[in-house]
Amino acid sequence: MRLAKERLTDPVDRQFDIAVIGAGMVGTSSAAWLQRSGHKVALIDRTGPGMGTSFGNAGVLATYGNVxxxxxxxxxxxxxxxxxxxxxxxxxxxxxxxxxxxxxxxxxxxxPARVEAISAALASLMEHAEDGAFPLFRASGADxxxxxxxxxxxxxxxxxxxxxxxxxxxxxxxxxxxxxxxxxxxxxxxxxxxxxxxxxxxxxxxHQYVSPSGAVETIAGHFASNGGTVIEAEVAAITKLPDGTLELTTSGAPVRCKQLVLAAGAFSKRLFGTLVEPLPxxxxxxxxxxxxxxxxxxxxxxxxxxxxxxxxxxxxxxxxxxxxxxxxxxxxxxxxxxxxxxxxxxxxxxxxxxxxxxxxxxxxxxMPDSLPVIGRSSRTPEIILAFGHQHVGMTLGGITGRLVAQIADGEQPLVDLTPFSPDRF
Ligand SMILES: Cc1cc2nc3c(=O)[nH]c(=O)nc-3n(C[C@H](O)[C@H](O)[C@H](O)COP(=O)(O)OP(=O)(O)OC[C@H]3O[C@@H](n4cnc5c(N)ncnc54)[C@H](O)[C@@H]3O)c2cc1C
CATH class of the missing domain: 3.30.9.10 (D-Amino Acid Oxidase, subunit A, domain 2)
Structure with a gap:
């Protein structure tokens, strides 16, 4: 897969509408849906697309996984x-x-009452799992x-x-x-x-993935071939500049963006710093x-x-x-x-x-309630949080990406996001 790494030497190309940290199923789907709604997007990962937990899972697209x-x-x-x-x-x-x-x-x-409520919330995402993932699979060839x-x-x-x-x-x-x-x-x-x-x-x-990492890489490759930028670098810190822009300190050159999606899976917590509220x-x-x-x-x-x-x-x-x-x-x-x-x-x-x-x-x-966090950080609304997909991230990554794009665009989301709000803790 040819990724647009070489473009990163040009400083102009290090400024984005939106940067996504983490190129697992969640982050890659977010980048692809954001690109579809017309944003200039960077997808940043320390090891490349699909090499984290999205690599080694059981590959089940478990639309029945609402328990x-x-x-x-x-x-x-x-x-x-x-x-x-x-x-x-x-x-x-x-x-x-x-x-x-x-x-x-x-x-x-x-x-019991919590399990019922959690199951209903998971089901509301599961209901749209295919609407989130299959358009990306079909467009990229990952189908x-x-x-x-x-x-x-x-x-x-x-x-x-x-x-x-x-x-x-x-x-x-x-x-x-x-x-x-x-x-x-x-x-x-x-x-x-x-x-x-x-x-x-x-x-x-x-459904099942015959190669979970292959599918994520294929979506990322399609994103790159449509002008998206994939950056292989570790993000060390997120800073908010006086003009409201976010700056990412990385193992390579710094990256600037107006909005940021934090989708670094289990490692997202390491990047909360002072800009994101402490979440469990x-x-x-x-x-x-x-x-x-x-x-x-x-x-x-x-x-x-x-x-x-x-x-x-x-x-x-x-x-x-x-x-x-x-x-x-x-x-x-x-x-x-x-x-x-x-x-x-x-x-x-x-x-x-x-x-x-x-x-x-x-x-x-x-998360302790087994529900992902999908929503804007209350401390820094320019940061959209998208992590916590526990046992079903390969199933819900696609729909999460679609919801992230709707949040970024201020559209009415396809799913009621109240149960997934970062403010619930
Ligand atoms: C054994 C096992 C079986 C599973 N089976 C299934 C299944 O059958 N079906 C299902 O739906 N789900 C399954 N899951 C769950 C699923 O794999 C996860 O929920 C999903 O992969 C999470 O995706 P993600 O994008 O949030 O995280 P990840 O795939 O982990 O992606 C996060 C990315 O962030 C990057 N990153 C982290 N920190 C930084 C940083 N500082 N700078 C730059 N990049 C960074 C990482 O390199 C990584 O690529 C399983 C999980 C496991 C462990």
Missing amino acids: PINSPTLPRRLPGLLFSRESPLRINWAHVPRMMPWLVQFLRNCA KLIHSRGCLYLYESEASFAKAQDEMALRRKHGVNVDILEPEEIGQLEPNLAKVYAKGAFYPDG LETERGFHVVYPGFETMLNRPVGWSPGAFYLTPMSHGLRAAGTVELGGLSDAKRQGNIDHITRHARKLLPDLPETPESTWVGHRPT
Whole structure:
């Protein structure tokens, strides 16, 4: 992909209507939608488009993903989840003191009425997920990297399926289509899976990325070929100049803009400085392992309830991605999570090798109410905040970008943004 890096040596080209920090699915979609509404836009990333958390996720465009991880049953299940070797949730205890305020708010958001409200708010975004992402996929050619064969989620026992009924009810309440499958029907859809499942939920309207980073890069490439500027640099600080312009100090030349979109995912907090109000952004670290050559074993993403991950056939191999570690912004790969994924992946597909070819860790950006922040900063209205998409940023990145452009233009947004306001904390 040819990016317009060379233009950055010219100082005139370092002044933009709008700069976007972070070229994940959220920031890249924002840049593309802003360009569509006629702005001169810079998209800035320290590693290039699609190389952060938008690289290594499970690639599910989960239009059915309106159920938050906050759950009324979680507070009582939490001790068991944290101390069991079989658990997909782990915690770095050294990080607990720093994340305590977030944890307290997270648990408050597990109250039944809050979960209902969060689910309704997520559903209001999910309803427009395709309207936000597919125009960008089609215009850029990234639609070739999207498959629409539905998604399957498997339960190992009747008991675990029964426990999922409240979540299923929340999905149905918001119009999600789901077919409940018996083992024979699962076997017909995915004949290579070992028969370790008791029940399945098939979401016919789910899509998948066959290369999540490839799709983001393709959208960024299209943005660049339409005159957008992609800058590979780390932003160190944001300053407001006396004339109201924002100046970004970067590892390269400074960048100036009239408006700024902060979409640096889990790392956005490092750039709040004094211009952005303190917001409780934490991270849920997640992991993946890849088995090249095994992608033909599945036809679609398959979620596995006891493993808390998806097995997704991708262009470069079969990827197993998921689990959670509450462990801050560290890059260290936690072997416990990786072993957990590997062990469960081989239960579903026993022919997979004992050792995957590659492993990865990434950082889901998560607010304590599992809702993204989408809106203008109250401290500095020239800064539009767009982060906190937790487990569903590949699903909601496109619609978030579209909403960001509507905010920048002062238009009536497609979705009521009240639940996503930065002022809610
Ligand atoms: C294991 C796992 C599985 C997942 N599966 C799914 C799934 O199936 N479906 C789904 O919808 N979501 C999934 N997610 C969640 C999804 O990946 C994230 O919500 C999404 O990628 C977040 O996108 P983003 O653009 O906000 O952040 P990112 O993709 O992390 O992008 C932020 C960018 O900001 C850049 N950046 C940070 N700081 C700076 C700085 N100071 N200067 C310049 N650049 C900076 C980074 O380099 C990065 O590229 C999964 C996540 C994980 C970890």
